[in-house]
Structures are given as structure tokens and as C-alpha cells.
Amino acid sequence: MATALSAPVAGRVTLGKCGRRRTEAAMRSPRTVAALLARYSLRTSGCRACGPGTRRISSSVDPEVKVCVIGSGPAGFYTAQHLLKHHKSTVIDIYEKLPVPFGLVRFGVAPDHPEVKSYGAETNQxxxxxxxxxxxxxxxxxxxxxxxxxxxxxxxxxxxxxxxxxxxxxxxxxxxxxxxxxxxxxxxxxxxxxxxxxxxxxxxxxxxxxxxxxxxxxxxxxxxxxxxxxxxxxxxxxxxxxxxxxxxxxxxxxxxxxxxxxxxxxxxxxxxxxxxxxxxxxxxxxxxxxxxxxxxxxxxxxxxxxxxxxxxxxxxxxxxxxxxxxxxxxxxxxxxxxxxxxxxxxGYKSHSIDPSVPFDQQQGVIPNKLGRVLHAPGVYCSGWVKRGPVGVIVTTMNDSFETAESVMEDVQSGILDVSASKGGFKVIEALLKQRGICPVSFSGWKKIDSFEMAAGEKVGKPREKLLSVKEMLKVANQ
Incomplete structure (x- = not known):
């Protein structure tokens, strides 16, 4: 995944921060949150880094909407999922600052709670x-x-x-x-x-x-x-x-x-x-x-x-x-x-992603109305950066759906103009190349995933995580 970039370059943007606790699906079955999100990324995500395994459903009725999601935690994934499900012509690119996806679902609260690994916001009180x-x-x-x-x-x-x-x-x-x-x-x-x-x-x-x-x-x-x-x-x-x-x-x-x-x-x-x-x-x-x-x-x-x-x-x-x-x-x-x-x-606290995005330093949130960032047309937020570090992951899921609904309402009403063609990932890709940044693709993450699971199996654990970005990049680029 690539480092998150500023919103104006990518066009439409959803800023995602994850919440904490289990999803409703995870409560109904032993599937972990990480596995649930992996299913979304492989089968329904519009992330261009996912390669040929992704599925995009287009419609001649719905206008194409290009969305950039910054943050690959539950809030980002749930927003993407809802958009893809209800607006078939949505094209989504997900950006993550680390070489591994799923944000702090991967780095969750307790290793003995694999079904509830999740929390959000990047700094602490x-x-x-x-x-x-x-x-x-x-x-x-x-x-x-x-x-x-x-x-x-x-x-x-x-x-x-x-x-x-x-x-x-x-x-x-x-x-x-x-x-x-x-x-x-x-x-x-x-x-x-x-x-x-x-x-x-x-x-x-x-x-x-x-x-x-x-x-x-x-x-x-x-x-x-x-x-x-x-x-x-x-x-x-x-x-x-x-x-x-x-x-x-x-x-x-x-x-x-x-x-x-x-x-x-x-x-x-x-x-x-x-x-x-x-x-x-x-x-x-x-x-x-x-x-x-x-x-x-x-x-x-x-x-x-x-x-x-x-x-x-x-x-x-x-x-x-x-x-x-x-x-x-x-x-x-x-x-x-x-x-x-x-x-x-x-408690935890979010921080400003970029000076161009409005941010309330005292509250640690982006000022918004139903996910619409105030005074920033075309910019939306979801998760703890939207409402503060409260609630469980089901709360985050519903909150993300609310943000996605706001996006779709704005597209349908014409408030969000999607008639002009947007460069999307092609623009980001050229910028990354210019800056000498080589993003990790989803296939690179799968190499990391396989490596960690194999290492864990040797010592009787479900996974032995790589602990540095350097190690992750080495495995991803093999």
C-alpha cells in the first residue's frame, strides 16, 4: 500500500480511521475481522493494487465515481464496501502508510482476542x-x-x-x-x-x-x-x-x-x-x-x-x-x-492528516456533518476521526455506512460533481514514481501474509509477525 497523499490529487476522498470491537458478521461466525476485511478487499474492493482478483460491477445508469480511501482499517473498508454495494460504478483506491493492510485490526487490542482485534486513532491522550x-x-x-x-x-x-x-x-x-x-x-x-x-x-x-x-x-x-x-x-x-x-x-x-x-x-x-x-x-x-x-x-x-x-x-x-x-x-x-x-x-486521539483538510485539534476530529467535511466539498470522513475514539466496531460499521450514504446522496443530487474525468490512481502512480516511492501491492501483502503464517506454524502460533517495515518490504518484493 502507498503512503496516504493529499485529497486534491486524487479527487474524491474518504478518510478512514478504525473503531474497536467485533463486527456483526464476526459475532455470527468464527471468522475474524481481518479475514472478513480480506474477503472484501479480494472480492469487492476497487483497490487497484489488488490486481486481477478484484471485481468491479459497472452500470450504464450510475455515473462512475472515483473514490480514494486513506486508511485500510474497518472504517475505510466498511465505507468502501457500502459504496461498492450500492453504487455499482464506484472505483475505489485504498492507501495505507504501512506495507500491510487492515490498519490497527492487525495491531489490535489483545492477541488472545483474534475475533475483536481493532482500535483506531494514531496518538494517545x-x-x-x-x-x-x-x-x-x-x-x-x-x-x-x-x-x-x-x-x-x-x-x-x-x-x-x-x-x-x-x-x-x-x-x-x-x-x-x-x-x-x-x-x-x-x-x-x-x-x-x-x-x-x-x-x-x-x-x-x-x-x-x-x-x-x-x-x-x-x-x-x-x-x-x-x-x-x-x-x-x-x-x-x-x-x-x-x-x-x-x-x-x-x-x-x-x-x-x-x-x-x-x-x-x-x-x-x-x-x-x-x-x-x-x-x-x-x-x-x-x-x-x-x-x-x-x-x-x-x-x-x-x-x-x-x-x-x-x-x-x-x-x-x-x-x-x-x-x-x-x-x-x-x-x-x-x-x-x-x-x-x-x-x-x-483514550486515543486522531491527528491532522494534511493542512488542507479541516481539523479540530482540541477534539481530535474532522468537523463534519454526517461524514461531510465542513467547508471542504468532495471530502468525507469516517470512523474515529469523524466522531472521536468512542464505540465498538459495530458502531464504526454503521458510522461508515452513514458516510457512504452521504457520498451517494451527494452524487445523486448533483452536489458532488462526478461528470469531469478524474485521473485517480494514474495521477498518484506518476507522483509516487516521481518521488521514488515503490508502493506495495496487494500481492506483495499476500507474500507477507504467507511468510508470517508459515513462521507462526513452525512455533505453534497462528502467525509470527514481521516487526519492521524493512523486513516487510524485503518479503513483499521477493
Whole structure:
């Protein structure tokens, strides 16, 4: 795939950023999201790099619409799929900055969740507190990229020599990271986790993970699946404070069904006393995790040498407002936790792709209406760069369909003028050649795919990923 270029060169453009979670199709069958997207690219995508395996259906009624999709994650693919399905004369070129497609579906949240690998936005939110640059403090995004083989994070080498780790954030990524840190190594060996991460985690001293959030149990952002996996994680026990859940049962009955089930499971884990075989397993557990509520980080405390993490200072918070929109207000109470590893999982953020495309730096989104970029005719956006880093992959799918509908409506109404011929990939191809850039075709990706799967098979894993762009290009050009 080629590096993404500016919109005016290609004509019509859809900017894609992926969301996070499984597709409806993936929920109905064991097919992974990556396999699902691969099916789209091979059979229905208009990506010129795909070669003779692609299919384009033309119609004498529909005018030809040339679309450039920047980003090969779920948002980009779903937008392309909807356009191809409902406007048969659409011609789509997909551009990706890495030599491998599918964006962060490939570099997703957890290697033991192959059916839900997906998240979007290319930078992370920071805490903005003293000590954030100490050795042993990492963003969850970088940590996830490290164990999933994202080239830019291959040399992270996280500090895992302390027994206690603190994760800031109460979302799915926080639980995913905690689970990877605490999972039995034999479980991880069966996944496509990178070899260097597997070795590091096998030698890790971490056996206690504290997951901190600034609001209460009713406001947690993770889902029931991730919570259930943490509760049932072999060799690990949960240490939840019963006082955090007292008085919540009367409130839960009025919550929406999915939210109700999640909070009921949380209350059960926090209040009920385990007995029998389950109690024996908990007693024998060598690792533990806990949720700490109503705590907001004030400072990362340095160790004695002043170079690495020694702990984290938290302020106790109180909630104001209704259950759903309750805001955390800092109090004067302070709590210190000793730890040698801090992972910040407080959200992701998109960045501007090009000065010619409007961008809200504060919100980290492209200003738009139903995917139509404001003050930029012919430019559309989809995914997290459209609405911010919220929602699951089904949300992203529906959001992408909405953007595609906007494109089709504008074509049909004449707002989007497609009567003039556009150069499309021919223009991009000439520009790439001029700049000395040799794009990786889809056939090149298939070589990478086959190479990684063969390497994984040798060690009993579904895949052993190549970890650098240089290695990927070498295999793709063989």
C-alpha cells in the first residue's frame, strides 16, 4: 500500500480511521475481522493494487465515481464496501502508510482476542502530570503496539521488573492490558503475540495489577465480556472492595439491559463470598488484580534514583451529577500507591492528516456533518476521526455506512460533481514514481501474509509477525 497523499490529487476522498470491537458478521461466525476485511478487499474492493482478483460491477445508469480511501482499517473498508454495494460504478483506491493492510485490526487490542482485534486513532491522550516521562510510564497504546508487533513500538522494552503495575483507566483497553500482563504464559503461546513480548512477559515480575478510574462502578467503560474474562482468568484472583458496591443494587434495576448485566456482574464479584472449588482456586492463585474507584492521578512518584517509577500519587474524587453523566471532582484527600509500572489507558486521539483538510485539534476530529467535511466539498470522513475514539466496531460499521450514504446522496443530487474525468490512481502512480516511492501491492501483502503464517506454524502460533517495515518490504518484493 502507498503512503496516504493529499485529497486534491486524487479527487474524491474518504478518510478512514478504525473503531474497536467485533463486527456483526464476526459475532455470527468464527471468522475474524481481518479475514472478513480480506474477503472484501479480494472480492469487492476497487483497490487497484489488488490486481486481477478484484471485481468491479459497472452500470450504464450510475455515473462512475472515483473514490480514494486513506486508511485500510474497518472504517475505510466498511465505507468502501457500502459504496461498492450500492453504487455499482464506484472505483475505489485504498492507501495505507504501512506495507500491510487492515490498519490497527492487525495491531489490535489483545492477541488472545483474534475475533475483536481493532482500535483506531494514531496518538494517545496524556495525563499531563509530573513524572509522566519517567522510565516505567507508558501509554496503553504503545504497550498494545509493542505486544502486537506495530513497527513503531517494537523497541519499547517496557519495564516489567516490579511486582505491582498500575493502569489508569477503566475501559476495555485497560482490562486487555491487565489480562495480558497476568495471563498464564501457556495461554499466550497459542496466540500471535510477538516473540519478544512473549519472552518479556514470561520473565515478568508483575503479579499484581491495580486498575484505577476517576469515577465509580456505575461509570466504568469496559464491557461484560472483558470483565468476565478478568474474573475467570486462571491463576489470578480479583481483590474488589465490597464497600465500593454497597447500595448499588436499587439503582441497577433501572439501567439499560446491557449496562444492568455488566454492573450486576461487578457487584456479584465485589460482594459475594466465594466458596467451594472456586474459593480453593482463588486461594491458590499467585497473581491478583483489583479495581480502584474514585481516584485521579496527581503525580508519578520517582524512585530513589529519580529516573524510574516508584509509585503514583492519587487524589480521591467525588461524583456530581446523574449516574450516566456524573463528573469526578477532586477532593483534598490523597493516596499513594507503590508500583514500578504505570500504563495510561485514558483514550486515543486522531491527528491532522494534511493542512488542507479541516481539523479540530482540541477534539481530535474532522468537523463534519454526517461524514461531510465542513467547508471542504468532495471530502468525507469516517470512523474515529469523524466522531472521536468512542464505540465498538459495530458502531464504526454503521458510522461508515452513514458516510457512504452521504457520498451517494451527494452524487445523486448533483452536489458532488462526478461528470469531469478524474485521473485517480494514474495521477498518484506518476507522483509516487516521481518521488521514488515503490508502493506495495496487494500481492506483495499476500507474500507477507504467507511468510508470517508459515513462521507462526513452525512455533505453534497462528502467525509470527514481521516487526519492521524493512523486513516487510524485503518479503513483499521477493
Amino acid at each position: 496524556t495525563l499531563g502530570i509530573p513524572g509522566e516521562n519517567l522510565l516505567g510510564v507508558y501509554s496503553a497504546r504503545a504497550f498494545v503496539g509493542w505486544y502486537n508487533g506495530l513497527p513503531e513500538n517494537r523497541d519499547l522494552n517496557p519495564e516489567l521488573s516490579s511486582e505491582t503495575a498500575v493502569i489508569v483507566g477503566h475501559g476495555n483497553v485497560a482490562l486487555d492490558v491487565a489480562r495480558i500482563l497476568l495471563s498464564p504464559i501457556d495461554m499466550l503461546k497459542k496466540t500471535d503475540i510477538t516473540a519478544h513480548a512473549l519472552e518479556a512477559i514470561e520473565n515478568s515480575k508483575v503479579k499484581r495489577v491495580i486498575i484505577v478510574g476517576r469515577r465509580g462502578p456505575l461509570q466504568v467503560a469496559f464491557t461484560i465480556k472483558e470483565l468476565r474474562e478478568m474474573i475467570n482468568l486462571p491463576g489470578t484472583r480479583s481483590l474488589l472492595d465490597p464497600s465500593d458496591f454497597e447500595g448499588l443494587k436499587p439503582i441497577v434495576k433501572d439501567l439499560p439491559r446491557q449496562r444492568k448485566r455488566l454492573i450486576e456482574l461487578l457487584i456479584k464479584a465485589g460482594l459475594e463470598i466465594n466458596s467451594g472449588k472456586e474459593a480453593e482456586c482463588r486461594a491458590a492463585a499467585t497473581k491478583e488484580w483489583s479495581l480502584r474507584f474514585l481516584r485521579s492521578p496527581l503525580e508519578i512518584v520517582p524512585s530513589k534514583d529519580g529516573k524510574r517509577v516508584g509509585g503514583i500519587r492519587l487524589t480521591v474524587t467525588m461524583l456530581e451529577g446523574s449516574v450516566a453523566s456524573a463528573q469526578a471532582i477532586q477532593t483534598e484527600d490523597i493516596e499513594d500507591l507503590e508500583c514500578g509500572l504505570v500504563l495510561c489507558s485514558i
